Structure formats: C-alpha cells, structure tokens
Amino acid sequence: MSPHVSILMSTYNGEAFLAEQIDSILKQSHRELELLIRDDGSRDGTLALVERYAHKDGRVRWLAEDNLGVTRSFFRLLGLARDTSAYYALCDQDDYWLRNKLRRAVATLERCPSDVPAMYFSRLRIVDENLRPSRQTRVPALFCLENALVENFATGCTIVLNRAARDLVLRNLPRECCMHDWWIYLLVLSKGRVFYDAYAGILYRQHGRNSVGYDRHLGRRLVQAARRLLAREVSRFDVYTQIVNFLEFARREGLPDEIVRLCEDVLRSRHSIAARLGLVLRNGGVIWQANPRGTIEQIRYLVSGALG
Structure with missing residues (x-):
C-alpha cells in the first residue's frame, strides 16, 4: 500500500x-x-x-x-x-x-x-x-x-x-x-x-498578490531589499533573532560544538561588517561560494549590522 x-x-x-x-x-x-x-x-x-x-x-x-x-x-x-x-x-x-x-x-x-x-x-x-x-x-x-x-x-x-x-x-x-x-x-x-x-x-x-514572490532581476531585488531593510521589514535583525532561537535549539538537542560555535560567532559579528567578512573567510568562504554572483542575501547579510 x-x-x-x-x-x-x-x-x-x-x-x-x-x-x-x-x-x-x-x-x-x-x-x-x-x-x-x-x-x-x-x-x-x-x-x-x-x-x-x-x-x-x-x-x-x-x-x-x-x-x-x-x-x-x-x-x-x-x-x-x-x-x-x-x-x-x-x-x-x-x-x-x-x-x-x-x-x-x-x-x-x-x-x-x-x-x-x-x-x-x-x-x-x-x-x-x-x-x-x-x-x-x-x-x-x-x-x-x-x-x-x-x-x-x-x-x-x-x-x-x-x-x-x-x-x-x-x-x-x-x-x-x-x-x-x-x-x-x-x-x-x-x-x-x-x-x-x-x-x-x-x-x-506570480500574480502581484503573492505572500512571497520571486524576482530574478538583481537590480529590482536590491531595491526591494533596501526598502525592506529601511522599513525594518524582514530585516537582517529578524535573521539574528532566528539564529538566537536556533542556537537555543542546538544546545537543547545536543548538536555538535562546531554548530554552537558557528551560531555564537555569527551573533557576535552582528554590529561589525569586518567581523562578518572575517567569519565568511574563516569558514573557507563557503557562504560566499554558495552565491558566486553575489546575490542579495549575502549583500544584505554583510551590510545589515550597519543599519542598526
């Protein structure tokens, strides 16, 4: 069956x-x-x-x-x-x-x-x-x-x-x-x-009334992301809050120490672009390698702390 x-x-x-x-x-x-x-x-x-x-x-x-x-x-x-x-x-x-x-x-x-x-x-x-x-x-x-x-x-x-x-x-x-x-x-x-x-x-x-849509055009995505960030809608600080919750989950579920340390490093880098760039490099560039064209998610990650 x-x-x-x-x-x-x-x-x-x-x-x-x-x-x-x-x-x-x-x-x-x-x-x-x-x-x-x-x-x-x-x-x-x-x-x-x-x-x-x-x-x-x-x-x-x-x-x-x-x-x-x-x-x-x-x-x-x-x-x-x-x-x-x-x-x-x-x-x-x-x-x-x-x-x-x-x-x-x-x-x-x-x-x-x-x-x-x-x-x-x-x-x-x-x-x-x-x-x-x-x-x-x-x-x-x-x-x-x-x-x-x-x-x-x-x-x-x-x-x-x-x-x-x-x-x-x-x-x-x-x-x-x-x-x-x-x-x-x-x-x-x-x-x-x-x-x-x-x-x-x-x-x-895609019909203009989607809860979440998809736009392949990088320029339009940059503009949309900038508007969301300035309006504090779906900002990087939402991501940091999510990482706080995920860190609690990692500790509760006994995930490996390297995962806990990674979350802690990301949270410590919140207010420093230099620290976030260093974090990317210390992880072998794996975050950046996932998006070789420099997509909007990585750009938002690197600039968001400065907007607070």
Missing part, C-alpha cells in the same frame, strides 16, 4: 486561483493523500469554494480560524495533521502541481530510514497568472549550515517532510523566525537529511 500523505494548505483570500490548485492536487498520480486546508481569516469566497470541494471529495478537510499569518498558520497545520501520515507536504493556494510532483517526493523520501528526520524540496517553474512559463529557479550551489543561517534555499510550497521531521519541528516551534520554511530547513539540515530535486514539479504562479 502506498504511504499516506497529508497535504497542508493555508488559504487567505485565495478564491481567484484556488480551484485550479485543488484540482491539480486531487489529480496527483500518488493517490493516497488528504488535503487539509486551514483558512486564515478570508473575506472573499474562499471558504464557500473549499466547502464545495470538501462536499464532493472526502479527501478534502478544512477548518476556518482567526488570522495568524502565513508562518504561524503552517506551524498550526503541522500540528493539526493526522499523526499516522507517512509524509506531510506544504502547499500554497495559488500554484499548480504537475501530476507526478508528489510521487517524486515520496519516492525520494522512501530512500531514508523512517526514524531519520528528512525533507524534500525542489526547483520551481515560474509562471504568470495564466500559467504561462517564463523560467525556472536556479539550482542551489550547495547545502550547508554555514549558508543556511543567512539564506534559505527551500521554498515552502515544495517542501515534503517525513513524520520524524514533522515531529522534530513540532517539538521545536520557535518564538520567532523569518519564515516557516526557513526554520524547517535549518532544523532538518542540522538533525537529519535534506533532499533536493532539480525537477520543477510546481508551476509557481
């Missing part, structure tokens, strides 16, 4: 594209699934649409609760999902899943012992609001904790966890973090196994 997968979707005023997304999930070639939808306080026709799907297909379950925001909503969904599922897939409301997306994730995770926390994530095919393709996201250069502390490669809507990884996250919910996917990526990378798939199984719809 195929392993059961709980697909976890958080909705918020998502009526425009939600039907296409739900249809693509229910047509997955991996049939042993349920779709658990938590509505985060929608004011459009989202709830009525979800209720119609739940009435037609018993694999769809839903509940409506007060607004928590996307990060807390997904952590809440992880806790609400059935404990007996083998895998847990995070899902956005406005994308489109290709038919074998889930089957590939399950086949990959099946290679890992069930008691080892494991996470799958994949490349994305960027499309417009009418699902016309434009490009694919770049393939990450490497996966290591040195880089993961300052940059997240794992886009939430592609993440699938095994039960051990889900339990690890639920035991270690943070007081604060930048985003749920980044926190999950850090935890599983440090305690288990992370699998990346260069196959883009999701059409990642």
Whole structure:
C-alpha cells in the first residue's frame, strides 16, 4: 500500500486561483493523500469554494480560524495533521502541481530510514497568472549550515517532510523566525537529511498578490531589499533573532560544538561588517561560494549590522 500523505494548505483570500490548485492536487498520480486546508481569516469566497470541494471529495478537510499569518498558520497545520501520515507536504493556494510532483517526493523520501528526520524540496517553474512559463529557479550551489543561517534555499510550497521531521519541528516551534520554511530547513539540515530535486514539479504562479514572490532581476531585488531593510521589514535583525532561537535549539538537542560555535560567532559579528567578512573567510568562504554572483542575501547579510 502506498504511504499516506497529508497535504497542508493555508488559504487567505485565495478564491481567484484556488480551484485550479485543488484540482491539480486531487489529480496527483500518488493517490493516497488528504488535503487539509486551514483558512486564515478570508473575506472573499474562499471558504464557500473549499466547502464545495470538501462536499464532493472526502479527501478534502478544512477548518476556518482567526488570522495568524502565513508562518504561524503552517506551524498550526503541522500540528493539526493526522499523526499516522507517512509524509506531510506544504502547499500554497495559488500554484499548480504537475501530476507526478508528489510521487517524486515520496519516492525520494522512501530512500531514508523512517526514524531519520528528512525533507524534500525542489526547483520551481515560474509562471504568470495564466500559467504561462517564463523560467525556472536556479539550482542551489550547495547545502550547508554555514549558508543556511543567512539564506534559505527551500521554498515552502515544495517542501515534503517525513513524520520524524514533522515531529522534530513540532517539538521545536520557535518564538520567532523569518519564515516557516526557513526554520524547517535549518532544523532538518542540522538533525537529519535534506533532499533536493532539480525537477520543477510546481508551476509557481506570480500574480502581484503573492505572500512571497520571486524576482530574478538583481537590480529590482536590491531595491526591494533596501526598502525592506529601511522599513525594518524582514530585516537582517529578524535573521539574528532566528539564529538566537536556533542556537537555543542546538544546545537543547545536543548538536555538535562546531554548530554552537558557528551560531555564537555569527551573533557576535552582528554590529561589525569586518567581523562578518572575517567569519565568511574563516569558514573557507563557503557562504560566499554558495552565491558566486553575489546575490542579495549575502549583500544584505554583510551590510545589515550597519543599519542598526
């Protein structure tokens, strides 16, 4: 019998594209699934649409609760999902899943012992609001904790966890973090196994109302990042707070001393660009090597302390 997968979707005023997304999930070639939808306080026709799907297909379950925001909503969904599922897939409301997306994730995770926390994530095919393709996201250069502390490669809507990884996250919910996917990526990378798939199984719809979007143009990303930093939205200080929480996790879970020291070094370098540059160099340049084109995450990491 195929392993059961709980697909976890958080909705918020998502009526425009939600039907296409739900249809693509229910047509997955991996049939042993349920779709658990938590509505985060929608004011459009989202709830009525979800209720119609739940009435037609018993694999769809839903509940409506007060607004928590996307990060807390997904952590809440992880806790609400059935404990007996083998895998847990995070899902956005406005994308489109290709038919074998889930089957590939399950086949990959099946290679890992069930008691080892494991996470799958994949490349994305960027499309417009009418699902016309434009490009694919770049393939990450490497996966290591040195880089993961300052940059997240794992886009939430592609993440699938095994039960051990889900339990690890639920035991270690943070007081604060930048985003749920980044926190999950850090935890599983440090305690288990992370699998990346260069196959883009999701059409990642960009329509101007995304909670988090993707822009390949470096100039526009620089401008957007500068605005966020000056407005103190999603700033590097959020990352430092996340690292404080991760350091507590590392000590609590008994992670190796070198991981604890790395976190401590990053936190000590908060107010010094020179110290941060030295930290990069002392780690063999591994953070910078992950982004040879000098992408925005590294630029923000190096300049952020000066903005405080």
